[in-house]
Amino acid sequence: MKQLYYKADKCLGCKSCLIACAVVHSESGDLLKAIREKIPPLPRKKILFSKGKNYPVSCRSCKDPKCLDACMAAAITFDKEKGVSHDKARCVGCWMCVMACPYGAIRPDIAAKIPLRCDKCKDKDEPSCIVACPTGAIIWEEEVLSK
Amino acid sequence: MKQFIIIGNSAAGIAAIEAIRRTDKDSKITIISDEDNPSYCRCLISYYLAGDVKEDKILYRSADFYKDNNIELLLNKKVSRVDPKKNRIILEDRSQLGYDSLLIATGASPKFPEVKGIKKTGVYGFRTLKDAKDIEGLLPVTRTACILGGGLIGLKAAYALSKRKIEVKVIVKSKQVLSQVLDPQAAVFVQQKLGQNGIELLLGQDAVEIIGEGEVKAVKLDSGKAIGSSLVIAAKGVSPNIDSVKDNQVKINEGIVVNHLLQTDVANIYAAGDVCEAFDLTLGKSSVNALWPVAIEQGKIAGMNMAGDKVDYEGALGMNSLEFFGLPVVSLGIFNTGKDPAFEELKILDTKANIYKKLLVKNNLLVGAVLVGDIKNSGVFLRLIREKVDIASLKGRLLSENFGYPDIMDFIKDKETLYV
Numbered sequence: 001m002k003q004l005y006y007k008a009d010k011c012l013g014c015k016s017c018l019i020a021c022a023v024v025h026s027e028s029g030d031l032l033k034a035i036r037e038k039i040p041p042l043p044r045k046k047i048l049f050s051k052g053k054n055y056p057v058s059c060r061s062c063k064d065p066k067c068l069d070a071c072m073a074a075a076i077t078f079d080k081e082k083g084v085s086h087d088k089a090r091c092v093g094c095w096m097c098v099m100a101c102p103y104g105a106i107r108p109d110i111a112a113k114i115p116l117r118c119d120k121c122k123d124k125d126e127p128s129c130i131v132a133c134p135t136g137a138i139i140w141e142e143e144v145l146s147k
Numbered sequence: 148m149k150q151f152i153i154i155g156n157s158a159a160g161i162a163a164i165e166a167i168r169r170t171d172k173d174s175k176i177t178i179i180s181d182e183d184n185p186s187y188c189r190c191l192i193s194y195y196l197a198g199d200v201k202e203d204k205i206l207y208r209s210a211d212f213y214k215d216n217n218i219e220l221l222l223n224k225k226v227s228r229v230d231p232k233k234n235r236i237i238l239e240d241r242s243q244l245g246y247d248s249l250l251i252a253t254g255a256s257p258k259f260p261e262v263k264g265i266k267k268t269g270v271y272g273f274r275t276l277k278d279a280k281d282i283e284g285l286l287p288v289t290r291t292a293c294i295l296g297g298g299l300i301g302l303k304a305a306y307a308l309s310k311r312k313i314e315v316k317v318i319v320k321s322k323q324v325l326s327q328v329l330d331p332q333a334a335v336f337v338q339q340k341l342g343q344n345g346i347e348l349l350l351g352q353d354a355v356e357i358i359g360e361g362e363v364k365a366v367k368l369d370s371g372k373a374i375g376s377s378l379v380i381a382a383k384g385v386s387p388n389i390d391s392v393k394d395n396q397v398k399i400n401e402g403i404v405v406n407h408l409l410q411t412d413v414a415n416i417y418a419a420g421d422v423c424e425a426f427d428l429t430l431g432k433s434s435v436n437a438l439w440p441v442a443i444e445q446g447k448i449a450g451m452n453m454a455g456d457k458v459d460y461e462g463a464l465g466m467n468s469l470e471f472f473g474l475p476v477v478s479l480g481i482f483n484t485g486k487d488p489a490f491e492e493l494k495i496l497d498t499k500a501n502i503y504k505k506l507l508v509k510n511n512l513l514v515g516a517v518l519v520g521d522i523k524n525s526g527v528f529l530r531l532i533r534e535k536v537d538i539a540s541l542k543g544r545l546l547s548e549n550f551g552y553p554d555i556m557d558f559i560k561d562k563e564t565l566y567v
Contacts, residue, residue: 003565004565005565005566005567006565006566006567007566007567008553008566046551048549048550048551048552048553048554049549050549050551050553050554051553051554053553055551055552055553055566057551057552057553060565066526069162069440069443069444069447070439070440070443072188072189072190072191072439072440073188073190073191073200073204074188074206074207074208089204090204092191092194092199092200093470094190094468094469094470095468095470095475095477095522096439096440096468098468098475098477098522098523098525098526099466099468099477099479099522099525099526099529100440100466100526100529101526102526102527102529102530102552103526103527103552104523104524104525104526104527104551104552105526105552106526107523108475108522108523110473110475111473113470113473139567
């Protein structure tokens, strides 16, 4: 499975990736239209400044996902190839997944009552944050599993 | 070929099946339920009653789950006794089944308060899909419902009924709602939210009698006042279903007591879920934590150990996520300290923005958190509690807007691999 890696040294914290993320997950998929949508789209990533560096934080599709165990609606599933998936139709917005995520990588969209997490832009060739990043701080490559 | 028996077909039982089948495809697994549905999402019965979730979405696993995993499912069967000496269980219909390894995941049942008239028609627990359906059947003829108890189950029932346009009164003995999971300050936010949405809370009051001739007509309070009501829901907590192991070698305290492998005092009998009393990480002693994610984790580990593994269970932890009318609330570990000076409190309170965050620290370890309105870091706090991370150097940052996983990655067990 491909994974998103981040070069924290290169990240300027410019938030271009966040905008690209919100837009690609909006109804219209277009920046100018997206900002006028009824429920404004939110990015599934955040950038946290810690110890002098910027760290993008997003769902890393854990092999033993705590969010899946916590999900009382069976809305979260895991597949070896596809990683973690979330079924909106089953979700009741109870935020158990938010409470369980050890990375704080699930964002509760309170207005839409839906948890938001990075889906690696599953319908696109590559995640849109990579294209948006002006410094090449985001890397998209096959995960090397270490013990 | 081994014979596994699992009593209880909910969170812990299903998690155990999946754990066993990960390594053992052949052994015989029999799972027994006293309900008449395949496993469903028990925590969603309030959403079902509210009309938010339809019955087809409430099943926890697909219809083919049992067949695909080669599981024998026995529905509508109650186990009356476990006989550890002969490695068998005896069902209420007198039939017997032998096992090599047994998991007791029988869950818990609603506690009905000992007040006069509690057995009258129209008084329900709120635990099973059947309870929800029975209550739903009464809605066309119900105007006012009384909920006894202001815990999570009571409030979820109140939400569901008010969504169905029933007038709801919640009778809460304590001076606050959710006294088992929230401090008084956090409870105020929830109380306001419920009040604004038409749910009447009668705090500091207790029901003393259910009035009616056979059928419920009213609930009498200790103040002397009576509330006309044809539906009463008893939501005064749950007690573990331990009847089948009473009077044998399996040790019982409040629940079935287990060791670090989730084994009972009888080596080939395990317990998991709401019936199980396991080590509690924040309390430092054994305790029942009747919570969905705890049941899943325990079921999983019990299943692995039944299949021959030796996986240690690190311990449970009180963890609750609640959502009422758009207000998210999370409670982790210890939430009330009384006036014990050993605890340090870190706090943010912004009543205008509906935000309240309180962290409890003891000996530089995070031992509890109450988060209202902003729950984004709750998983990170949970991790600090679980892994007993020394937070001396983090204390000043924990409640800052920029705090998050990057701040803790050097202190936790798993090595960070994504930041290169």
